[in-house]
Amino acid sequence: MDATITRHGFDEVMVPNYAPSQIIPVRGSGSRVWDQSGKEYIDFAGGIAVNALGHCHTELVNALKAQGEQLWHLSNVWTNEPAIRLARQLCAATFAEQVYFANSGAEANEAAFKLARKYAKDHYSAEKTEIIAFNNAFHGRTLFTVSVGGQEKYCRGFEPLPGDITHLPFNDLASIEYQISDRTCAVVVEPIQGEAGILPAEPIFLEGLRALCDKHNALLIFDEIQTGMGRTGDLFAYQGTKVTPDILTSAKALGCGVPIGAMLTTKIIAESFSVATHGSTYGGNPLACAVASRALELINDPTLLAGVKQRHQTFMSGLQQLNSKIGLFSDIRGQGLLIGCELKPAWQGKARELLTFAQEQGLMILIAGPDVIRLAPSLIIPYPDINKGLQQLAQAMLALKMGY
Template sequence: MTTTQPSAIDDPTKVTQDLVELGQQTYLPVYAPREMILDHGEGSRVWDIDGNEYIDLGTGISVNNLGHCNPDMIRVAVAQMKKLWHTSNIYFTEPPIRLAADLTKVSFADRVFFSNSGAEANEAAIKLARKFSSVKHPPQKREIITFKGSFHGRTLTTVTATAQPKYHEGFEPLPGGFTYCDFNDEEAITQLISEKTCAVMLEPIQGEGGITPAQPGFLKLLRKLCDQYEALLIFDEIQCGMGRTGKLFAHEWEGVLPDIMTLAKALGGGLPIGAMLTTEKVAQTLKVGDHGSTFGGNPVATALAAEALRQLRTPTLMKNVQQQGEYLKSRLNALNAELGKFKEIRGLGLMIGVELQGEWIGQAKNITEVCRRHGVLILQAGPNVLRFLPPLTITKEELDLGMDRFEATVKRFQPSSS
């Protein structure tokens, strides 16, 4: 194959263009990366190879919750990398044992399975729910209820759990045994759940679906229904967990405990790792060989995750999430009082969605792109919602700088059809 090689280091713009083109030619065409090459980061800022600075209000989709190149994380990663990188689960190493123990201390769970991504953590949760049911209940009780607007991953099973047809099209036949319910619809779930239900799975705050929190009382109702029908309750906290909402786990706001919880994204502070947590009772239905992963529990990723967890448990950090979250909402409200383009500003802590209205409907992608060109990285959640997921460590000054750039950009924004 012929490719364009990066050239002319004395002409940085040319290098960017060449690398972008090379990426566009060689990547599987499933992404549409912005046309810049990010190079390095520090705290709430990243820079591209041309030296342009960006305030990062997206944290690589809720991953770099402790900022870029957090100095303590670097120290821990380097120390572990100098000792041991990988062994597989044929052997114990210290970092995953310590992380599993820490996770059980800070959650409802007694047992932890480590994976490498969110989809794999959810895959493990689905397999566990089915296995639990297969051991305890008759064969007709295998159905899993998920919610419209959800996102649970891209493997064939987790994409099926994801109740959004746009992610299914062309990938049929999909695995069976999933039923979809309207999110936050108490009557619908009460009607839908039955003796056939083996699990109900949801994100306490839907992320990709548009930053939509479960309404007060909804998680409690699900807990009650699951207990009534002997079904397991699974919380996918892959995006909303790890301090994002101002508590370590989003379900803590409602005081409702699941039987299984999945984590990934910010768990490793930037390195790929996922986890599925559960109770002793549920875990005991699996036996040696029922599930596994070569990389799961990798010593470097788990050492970093333990350090990330240590930092996330600092009360001042959680207070910062709540304070900066309120401040971000107040700035968005003030801007909307002037522009009137936001239908709703919603979310918890530093997980905030802005639903667009009027002629801005469908413009989320264009807005994120013009913001990027003006030095602030934000995300979209579907075509109609702007998504703000800043580092939990962000200072008011950094947030102000990012929001000044955002405001200046959107005030000049002209909707386009592209």
């Protein structure tokens, strides 16, 4: 620990677009984290669904060290072995035939939206530019992706925004049927809306989107930044449905904490990104790709994925038992290890307070808006850690209920 580094220092030297907790974590191992004072926490947050294999997984540390001693960065003037290896793995594991690498989910989505418009113009017409997205979606913080997400709180002050983006109600197929036309170049959807409160897309909704996109020659884009890499119990959430997208974006757990994003698509669509139409200085760098390659090998394992579904049942059973006694939640929902607990009307607006009480108990959780707590722990979190974390959550729930 560096005694000269304190939470006060953040306010002095960091741009104030974040308001982090008053603690500063300094070490992590598995599903445990320790702060500067040595206090231990159980991690149900997972770096917002990033640390899919927990903190400092031995295999990932070894991959990072090995590549770090060979080659870090080249730029895209040259390619590299880890990038090609990772792209082959992703194609072998999914519908995709080609991959574009970026540094984040926002960048992967930016590439997807640009590609959708370019493909439409290449194959249909210059007027085929509309992107349909859904209310309360979240696709990133670049100007284009925040505009497609459409949440006013993230757009305010940055106008004028990119145009020809239409926002419609989530899980409302009739509204899509009414709006979509031959001017629509793409429909983008999260299989589970994360920031909106862990809201799963209904199977009939996704199937309807696929049919409507086919009818109007529009691309169906799945934003799997949060739901991908085993989070739902399938490698990617689309694999647990009857729907295959045209473009899929991944990030977060793809590198398990090492920054990397990816856009996956077919060869015919990828052709519209010809040489120099898009790019990234760091995208596909060997260091990140080497770690992501090992992460994908570990996560794309039937036993691990089955374990995610088993842990889901443990979490759901435990949360329901807590709620039957304490009664704070009106709904507990989600898939795999992406779970949302919505507060009852009497407690709405207090999700962040519950997060604070949980932290005091030694538990890290997340929120998804003001009314929902979000759990996104390691996919291999030990069962004793689940049980202890749920006990800590119960104490936090009681503290909120009692007004401590």
